[in-house]
Amino acid sequence: RKEVEQDPGPFNVPEGATVAFNCTYSNSASQSFFWYRQDCRKEPKLLMSVYSSGNEDGRFTAQLNRASQYISLLIRDSKLSDSATYLCVVNRPGTYKYIFGTGTRLKVLA
Amino acid sequence: DTGVSQNPRHKITKRGQNVTFRCDPISEHNRLYWYRQTLGQGPEFLTYFQNEAQLEKSRLLSDRFSAERPKGSFSTLEIQRTEQGDSAMYLCASSPGTQNTDTQYFGPGTRLTVL
Numbered sequence: 001r002k003e004v005e006q007d008p009g010p011f012n013v014p015e016g017a018t019v020a021f022n023c024t025y026s027n028s029a030s031q032s033f034f035w036y037r038q039d040c041r042k043e044p045k046l047l048m049s050v051y052s053s054g055n056e057d058g059r060f061t062a063q064l065n066r067a068s069q070y071i072s073l074l075i076r077d078s079k080l081s082d083s084a085t086y087l088c089v090v091n092r093p094g095t096y097k098y099i100f101g102t103g104t105r106l107k108v109l110a
Numbered sequence: 111d112t113g114v115s116q117n118p119r120h121k122i123t124k125r126g127q128n129v130t131f132r133c134d135p136i137s138e139h140n141r142l143y144w145y146r147q148t149l150g151q152g153p154e155f156l157t158y159f160q161n162e163a164q165l166e167k168s169r170l171l172s173d174r175f176s177a178e179r180p181k182g183s184f185s186t187l188e189i190q191r192t193e194q195g196d197s198a199m200y201l202c203a204s205s206p207g208t209q210n211t212d213t214q215y216f217g218p219g220t221r222l223t224v225l
Contacts, residue, residue, distance in 0.1 A: 100152030
């Protein structure tokens with residue numbers, strides 16, 4: 001099983017749709033979780049940290065499910081500008097390493 | 111601009127040559143990471159510095175790779191005797207290291223092409 005796993009997509013959704021991505025992780029002791037957004041040929045940019053209680057930032061909601069070992073990202077009212085690759089990141093306990101998933105590609109269609 | 115900067119942005123080299131990349135982190139960020147990213151993959155951890163100390167290094171980093179952060183500010187990544195498989199985007203990220211969670215801010219990357 002991969003340490004951090006994401007569905008690569010692409011997810012093609014119409015403008016205004018709600019879309020959700022999941023990311024599973026293998027180490028139950030992981031404590032730090034993030035979602036990053038990466039545009040084509042650009043660097044990753046932090047979208048949001050994921051807290052145990054879940055957190056929301058505008059149209060974006062992140063949740064952590066420790067029992068099933070996954071994090072999720074929900075995007076409401078999708079915009080064309082949301083088209084990007086969404087990377088989940090999880091720490092490897094006992095190390096300074098952060099493990100990135102391969103990313104989920106989102107295309108929002110007009 | 112007070113973000114993470116990397117130089118050069120692009121590097122084309124011939125197989126067997128040595129290359130060196132530089133990363134300038136956000137001022138006063140004491141944590142610095144190097145990653146490598148290839149097409150269709152997420153960034154892959156290479157090494158981590160806390161101030162000037164290199165505290166972790168990936169096993170993926172062969173002895174041809176070396177990184178330094180001599181004064182705890184900028185960092186360099188050197189690849190000796192480059193191979194075509196080294197072609198990738200090399201990303202640097204810094205973090206303030208003042209919170210329980212380690213939010214990393216990435217530079218624009220150096221794209222390496224080995225011919």
